[in-house]
Amino acid sequence: MRHFCALTALLIASGACPAQSGISLYGIVDVGVRSSNGLGASNAPAADRSSAVSSGVDETSRWGLRGREALDAGWAALLRLEGGINADTGATAKSDRLFDRLAWAGLATPYGTLAAGRQTNLLSDALISVDPLGKRDASFNPNVNIAGLSNTAFGTHAFGRQYGPSGYNDNFYRLDNTVKYTVTSGPWQARAAWSAGEVAGDNSAGAAHGVALAYQCQDWTVSGASMQFRSRDDLPLDAWTLGAALRIDGWQLKANAARNKADTGAGKSVTQRVLSAGVSRNLAAGLLLTTALYSVRREATGLPDDGFDRAFLYLEKSLSPRTTAYAEADYTSWRGDAAGLTGSRANDRHGSGVTLGLMHKF
Template sequence: MRHSCAFTVLLVTSSTCLAQSAIDLYGIVDVGLRTTSGLGANNAPTPSGDTRAVSSGVDETSRWGIKGRESLGGQWAALLRLEGGINADTGASAKSDRLFDRLAWVGLATPYGTVALGRQTNLLADALISVDPLGKRDASFNPNINIAGLSNTAFGTHALGRQYGPSGYADNAYRLDNTVKYSVTEGPWQARAAWSAGEVAGDASASSSHGVALAYQRTDWAVSGATTQFRSREGLPLDAWTVGTAFHLDAWQFKANLARNEADTGAGQRVRQRVRSAGVSRPVGQSLLITTAWYSVRREASGFADDGFDRGFLFVEQTLSPRTTAYAEADYTVWRGDAAGLTKSVPNDRHGAGLTLGLMHKF
């Protein structure tokens, strides 16, 4: 009888512990049939001609991850997040050198805010979440992700050409290793601060980054902005900022954002980039959402003619179930200056267009 009682107590205790902690597996698989003109399968400019491809992550980036939370009592909790990108058209990891290329951090939630340590998005990316006109859709082709958020600046003659901050990749500082991020919410205000260690022996500032972000969000409108400075291994600075707003008017939602960054890329060499964007979305009925957005990118670089591009998007999304969405996407790009570049000495088309029919499932 004594053993039976002890076993019962153990089960009750275990149940209580399990109720206070949770580990969840989650993900998104997004695959579409895409046809383009003047763009390659990876959306790079090409000479005139059509391309057809099966593409991953046109609506939302295909990914998988693990998130966990364990209550420590009161308002304290331990947190963890591991997330990796997937090329769902091939089954390969988005980054061959990293299993969790998107996120890998552990944190502590307290009554005074949350602290997280590990690989995380930069504060520019965080600030864009609520104000990007596309809602951060089509991440590989969205100028706010690539230019404002610094996910991919490696195109044309104005590429940064080096690594800024501890991202692990040249022309990409969207996610940073070795990052300590603090966030606190007080009423409608949310403040963030982050610092990323470059871990270069003898030089604490080399390959590092630091920044702050502030957002104010009400039921019908929000303002969000951030500023961050990155350093290359040689100590060259990259300064960036972004600020945007979003507001509802009846069923309509409007968003606009302005971002700018400036980098020293060598002795007497500098690259400046500016992104202006605006968009509107509206639900139609209970399950259809229409979103349009326009982006204007202008770039300057020492020794080169100014360039840039204008790009428009249209997304039509049909919710089939709480986890499954069918969508159609259309985009059109006009390249400015010599941004389109050359392919084997042949000028690329100065216009690019794409059309995607896709299906996205979340789990």
């Protein structure tokens, strides 16, 4: 009820005076039918086959409000509110937040953009142009989950605590209380961010900070970022990512490397590494083929090394400027004991899935 009332008020406000406020409603609804073997409905390792209606296999289902109001001398006031949607059930992606993805206000100036509120971390920003999948299938994409730190909880190597002010254990992809400054000069784009931990008496506990730099021209891009997160008991998590993209005769090639290390207790740590590469090409007008391979390796104090290798294939057909039909296939090979158990039964050491879906943007 609380979410419904807030949503109603915002929609009324956005429709009542669009000329004055410059607020627009936007979103994506992505839903598909998925069949998998060795993976459950949430893509966790499993011992059997499963089938599901899934949301966000191509792009994450979401809705949001975007606002811009021109001020004097080239300045503008900005706002962004965005929440995830589970299109298969109609539920919000996070039951405790209406706008779990973005909630910030800021200023665009001739000297850069300054924004404050809940925002993506700089690792996520750096990955946008160089992730081989273009950040498709975010809940299953290793660059989003591990390099971008959106889900570090699988298997025995979970961090088990919150680093930075994300609001969640093992998910630091978006951070509360964040001030981010972005400046673009020609092909260069630089970002800096600081997130307040808001722990009384300790300015570093629960906080995060970092920098990002990208160089983007017509045919190639290099993009990277480095961040440090602190837990509320002041344990560090250090992370970096660096990647490149290249266009050659209709082909687009992308590759990225990322690493993070978290101190999880006295004399204990977890280290994760992700290498990825992929290629995409338009096969015909409105028909895009994308392939990608990810290699994940993890080390944790007192535990055997684990990880996985995962391959994707996407075929997307644009039906209109706003609507895309797609077919997706993936294959995962687990390493060490990453596959785990279901009860007392060992999960399959290999998992595969296929999805047929439809995505509409508004």
